[in-house]
Amino acid sequence: MIYFIGAGPGAADLITVRGKELLEKADLIIYAGSLVNPALLQYAKPGCKIMNSAVMTLEEVIAAMVPAAQRGELVVRLHTGDPSVYGAHREQMDMLNSYNLDYEIVPGVSSFCAAAAALKAEYTLPDVSQSVIITRMEGRTGVPPKQKIVDYAKHHATMVIFLSAGMLEKLQKELMAGGYKADEPAAIVYKASWPDQRVFRCTVGTIAETAAKNNIHNLALITVGGFLGSAYERSELYNPTFETGFRKADASKLQVKPETKETE
Numbered sequence: 480m481i482y483f484i485g486a487g488p489g490a491a492d493l494i495t496v497r498g499k500e501l502l503e504k505a506d507l508i509i510y511a512g513s514l515v516n517p518a519l520l521q522y523a524k525p526g527c528k529i530m531n532s533a534v535m536t537l538e539e540v541i542a543a544m545v546p547a548a549q550r551g552e553l554v555v556r557l558h559t560g561d562p563s564v565y566g567a568h569r570e571q572m573d574m575l576n577s578y579n580l581d582y583e584i585v586p587g588v589s590s591f592c593a594a595a596a597a598l599k600a601e602y603t604l605p606d607v608s609q610s611v612i613i614t615r616m617e618g619r620t621g622v623p624p625k626q627k628i629v630d631y632a633k634h635h636a637t638m639v640i641f642l643s644a645g646m647l648e649k650l651q652k653e654l655m656a657g658g659y660k661a662d663e664p665a666a667i668v669y670k671a672s673w674p675d676q677r678v679f680r681c682t683v684g685t686i687a688e689t690a691a692k693n694n695i696h697n698l699a700l701i702t703v704g705g706f707l708g709s710a711y712e713r714s715e716l717y718n719p720t721f722e723t724g725f726r727k728a729d730a731s732k733l734q735v736k737p738e739t740k741e742t743e
């Protein structure tokens with residue numbers, strides 16, 4: 480069996496229990512060496528073969544997996560974060576299909592979740608944003624029409640921008656061309672959940688400058704939006720005036736506002 484496993488965002492204890500148990504049993508682990516924390520490889524059993532996919536092509540990865548799986552070995556393909564987000568595991572699965580080999584996917588904690596944790600933030604605040612746009616700047620991998628930063632910026636929803644730390648001047652220009660003002664809140668999260676995690680709160684107009692000043696050129700997420708500000712509405716779900724299938728409404732229990740709330 481072949482398992483595509485989400486390694487989580489970095490910290491070795493942020494892999495799922497299922498993922499860790501499979502790593503412990505694996506006969507072959509192919510890990511994405513550019514981003515997966517090598518500390519995770521300590522879970523491998525003695526004698527497990529370990530390969531770094533950062534120096535391999537898709538064809539070489541498949542050529543390593545197939546004979547091992549055909550011999551009945553347990554193969555783990557370890558991707559950073561969750562494989563479904565810029566993981567390039569679809570093409571691997573499609574190639575494995577042609578060998579009639581079975582595989583399963585074990586999800587992981589994506590770095591965009593670890594970034595929210597680092598920021599102590601909620602992406603989906605009532606009255607601020609009820610959507611999260613996960614996107615990237617166009618790089619060597621193109622971006623289809625209508626899916627550019629400038630298009631998404633128009634929505635003013637929470638944005639989490641991957642794979643773009645090397646082009647931040649361009650990113651902030653595109654955000655502003657889409658309607659963001661220079662003083663709207665943004666944040667850079669470098670190596671979320673790793674021991675050397677760093678968080679920089681800035682504004683849309685100072686993203687590039689903040690990154691340059693702090694020597695951030697990769698391994699970072701850029702987040703943008705009002706969720707980084709202080710104004711929002713409290714949730715209806717936990718509002719005493721709101722009845723749910725699980726509890727009755729009781730307006731007498733309503734406190735005016737959470738302490739952190741500021742109205743504009």
Ligand code: SAH
Pocket residue numbers: 488489514558559560561562563564565566588589590591593594640641642643644668669670671672673697698699700
């Ligand atoms: N599948 C991964 C993303 C892989 S794309 C996931 O779910 O997180 C690689 C990009 O993800 C990096 O360029 C960076 O933008 C981001 N990234 C991955 N891990 C990160 C981390 N711990 N902190 C900040 N950004 C991270």
